[in-house]
Amino acid sequence: MQNFYGYMRVSTLEQNNERQRAELLRWGIIEKNLYSDKQSGKDFNRPEYQKLRRKIRRGDVLVVKSIDRLGRNYDDIQEEWRYIVKEKGADIVILDMPILDTRTNKDLIGTLISDIVLQLLSYVAQAEREFIRQRQAEGIAIAKAQGRHLGRRANALPEGFVEVYGKIQSRELTYQQAAEELGIPYDRLRGIIYRYRKAQKKA
Numbered sequence: 001m002q003n004f005y006g007y008m009r010v011s012t013l014e015q016n017n018e019r020q021r022a023e024l025l026r027w028g029i030i031e032k033n034l035y036s037d038k039q040s041g042k043d044f045n046r047p048e049y050q051k052l053r054r055k056i057r058r059g060d061v062l063v064v065k066s067i068d069r070l071g072r073n074y075d076d077i078q079e080e081w082r083y084i085v086k087e088k089g090a091d092i093v094i095l096d097m098p099i100l101d102t103r104t105n106k107d108l109i110g111t112l113i114s115d116i117v118l119q120l121l122s123y124v125a126q127a128e129r130e131f132i133r134q135r136q137a138e139g140i141a142i143a144k145a146q147g148r149h150l151g152r153r154a155n156a157l158p159e160g161f162v163e164v165y166g167k168i169q170s171r172e173l174t175y176q177q178a179a180e181e182l183g184i185p186y187d188r189l190r191g192i193i194y195r196y197r198k199a200q201k202k203a
Helices: 018-027 047-055 074-087 108-145 161-169 175-182 186-202
Strands: 004-010 034-038 061-064 091-094
Touching: 004 018, 004 047, 018 034, 018 175, 034 047, 074 091, 161 175, 161 186, 175 186
Parallel strands: 004 034, 004 061, 061 091
Antiparallel strands: none
């Protein structure tokens, strides 16, 4: 019997996964087959993902909203993809990138194109993570230089913030849409943006 599973991930306990959950439910995943971690995507050592990994069988389908929700380490994403598809014999569907649907495009050219797209998106996911870490390190250095207290809540940016902030600047997203994208409350996003802009001016 073929089973469909959905996987969700956010990086911190403060973030919520409701947008991912809504899309997976809309796609057709039943609630009991949804797995979620609130943990960094730096590796796959996450409790709910590991539970899901053990549950998947040949012919099953794993559905994820975007490749960076699956993970943010280039080599690990490639290896995990190969394990699920080749060794487990299951399929993977990435909702934000329809070409990354292993149920289709199984001919040689289709497989080649999918592999190239997977490698590119895996690289982007890791690059964004490294960029976020760099910006956080710069922010901490600035705070230390100015003798400010370093509290996690005040300094840590939500994962994906820099990209989403760029979309706010280019008017691709409203503040409300950006808050939903990051999985944080609207008021908290405004506060983060205020502090971020202030730090940028002082940098």
